[in-house]
Amino acid sequence: MTQIDIHAESNRIIGLYVAKQEAEAKKVKKALTKTECKKIYVEAYEAGLAAGKDADTPKFVVGSPTTPLGSDIDFSKKTYILDGLCGFAWVNISPARGAFVNWLKSQGIGSKGYYGGYEIWVREFGQSVDRKSAFAGAFAEVLGKYGIEASAGSRLD
16 A cells, blocks of 8 residues: 555545534534423423532521610620522523423423513522522523523622
C-alpha cells in the first residue's frame, strides 16, 4: 500500500466517522408520553421536597417590643424565625414547548414565564427562600437529566 493509498483510506475513515456523528446529532428526539411526563414530574417533585427539607437555612432571633407599638426591644421575650429569609423560587423551562410543557399545561401546573419560557413556582416550604431555592434547583436538575432545559430562579421578598 502506497502512502497515497494510506492517506486516501484515512480520509475515507474520517469521513465515515464525521458523517455518523452528524447523523446522530440530527436524530429527532422521541416525544415523551403522558406517562413518562408524569413520572418525570413526580421524580423532580420528590427530589425538590427532599432538597428543601435538607436545606441549611440561617436562624434568626427577633426581639419583641415591650409595648404594642414600641420601638424598644424586650430581650426577655424571643421570637424565632426558623427558616431564614423570606422569598420566592421557581423553575423556568426554556424553550416553552415540547411534550413535557404540554403535559404541564394539561395538568394546570405552571404558567407562561414573564421573561419567556414556562415557569413552575415553588409553593412548598412557606416563605423560606432557602428551602424554596433548594427545591427549585433539585427539580431543574432532574428535568435536565431527561434532556429538558430548565433553570432555577429565586428572589427575596
